[in-house]
Amino acid sequence: MEWYNRLETKESISMKFVSWNIDGLNAALTSDSNRATMSRQTLYEISKGRPDILALQETKLSKLTDKHKKVIFEMFPGYSFVHTMSKERKGYAGVMILYKDNSAIASAPHILEVFDEDDEGRIATLEFEDFFLSTVYTPNSGRGLTRLPHRELWDEEYSYYIQELQKTKPVILCGDFNVANEEIDLKNPKGKSANPGFTDSERESFKSLLSEGFTDTLRHIHGAKEGMFTWWTQLSKTAKTNNSGWRLDYFLISDELKDDLVDAGIMDTGQRADHAPVYIEMSF
Numbered sequence: 001m002e003w004y005n006r007l008e009t010k011e012s013i014s015m016k017f018v019s020w021n022i023d024g025l026n027a028a029l030t031s032d033s034n035r036a037t038m039s040r041q042t043l044y045e046i047s048k049g050r051p052d053i054l055a056l057q058e059t060k061l062s063k064l065t066d067k068h069k070k071v072i073f074e075m076f077p078g079y080s081f082v083h084t085m086s087k088e089r090k091g092y093a094g095v096m097i098l099y100k101d102n103s104a105i106a107s108a109p110h111i112l113e114v115f116d117e118d119d120e121g122r123i124a125t126l127e128f129e130d131f132f133l134s135t136v137y138t139p140n141s142g143r144g145l146t147r148l149p150h151r152e153l154w155d156e157e158y159s160y161y162i163q164e165l166q167k168t169k170p171v172i173l174c175g176d177f178n179v180a181n182e183e184i185d186l187k188n189p190k191g192k193s194a195n196p197g198f199t200d201s202e203r204e205s206f207k208s209l210l211s212e213g214f215t216d217t218l219r220h221i222h223g224a225k226e227g228m229f230t231w232w233t234q235l236s237k238t239a240k241t242n243n244s245g246w247r248l249d250y251f252l253i254s255d256e257l258k259d260d261l262v263d264a265g266i267m268d269t270g271q272r273a274d275h276a277p278v279y280i281e282m283s284f
Contacts, residue, residue: 014284015103016051018267019135019174020277021231021249025059025096029071038272045267046277047075052103054079055124055135057176059094061085078102082111084121093120095135095175109133114161123158125165130284131257132165136175141196148201151178155205163212170254172282173214176275177250179206181216184226185247197248214252217264217280230266232273240273251280260284 020042022028028039046054054076061068064083072081076098083096099109109126112134125134136158141148165171179202183189192198210216218228229245239245251264262281269276 015053015282016049016279017053017055017133017172017174017251017282018046018049018051018277018279019055019057019249019251020046020267021057021137021176021275023058023060023274025056025061025094026068029068035272038270042267042269042272042277043075050100051279052100053133054098055133055174056096056098057094057135057137059083059085059096060091061094062090072098082124082126084114084118084124086121087119089120093122093137095122095124095137097124097126097133097135099126112165123161127169131169131254132171134162134165134171134173136173136177138176138178140178141199141202143196145194145196145199148196148199152201152205155202155209159205159209159212162209166213166254170257171214172254172257172280173252174250174278176248177206178248179203180246180248181206181210184224185229187227187229187242187244187246197246210252213255215255215258215261217251217253217261218247218266218278220258220261221264228266230276230278234273240271249275249278251278253280253282257282 027036028043062085078101079098080101081096081098085094086092109128112125112127114123114125122137125132139147139151139154141151162171178197180186180198181203227243228247230247230249232239232245260282262283264280267277267279
């Protein structure tokens with residue numbers, strides 16, 4: 001049974017959340033290339049599940065056109081969205097949150113400002129009655145770790161921002177955090193400590209965030225199950241086939257929400273490499 005059908009049959013489920021680094025929303029909505037077609041199919045599969053909230057990262061849009069909006073609303077009727085774009089570079093980064101208009105919980109949210117350092121459009125945060133929902137596209141440290149200092153500053157500012165949110169009400173975090181937390185979160189961890197996404201600095205920052213009162217939903221549900229990856233390089237034709245991947249995408253929830261967590265998982269995207277959507281089910 002497909003994941004979205006399974007969600008609909010669970011009477012106790014009140015909210016469904018999906019997060020996906022789509023790596024180019026324009027292509028997914030308008031292009032007919034093989035990769036774009038696979039991306040659009042994945043987006044369609046998500047839409048069939050009618051999640052209460054869908055967060056997208058790396059939209060790569062410098063302008064959201066009427067054509068884009070038309071396709072979005074055809075695929076997600078009855079939704080509204082917020083979208084942030086990079087002020088620094090055109091067609092770079094960007095995140096979007098779509099939410100149901102008529103959900104008793106996910107209606108008329110308040111859009112929060114983010115910290116000034118987010119000039120690349122990497123965060124969007126919505127405030128609902130009982131929680132904050134924030135999505136993030138964390139900077140990559142880059143080849144040769146050239147952007148690691150920037151990444152370290154980002155992690156520090158981001159942690160402070162999230163801690164301030166949590167002082168008010170519980171927080172649900174999702175997105176591409178660009179880090180594999182533990183060795184189990186990548187296929188071949190040996191010798192990878194100098195790779196972006198697996199440096200001691202990046203992992204320590206992520207663990208510090210968790211220690212501020214957050215639960216890694218996938219591990220809370222599945223424990224130390226191996227092979228649960230969310231990203232496979234496109235540079236290797238066999239990476240996806242051999243499941244030689246990394247877990248870079250997460251849903252984190254305030255510890256006080258743990259009892260409301262029903263399920264967490266990764267959506268199967270077939271042959272499509274790069275990122276896969278992750279999802280959680282919450283029963284408030």
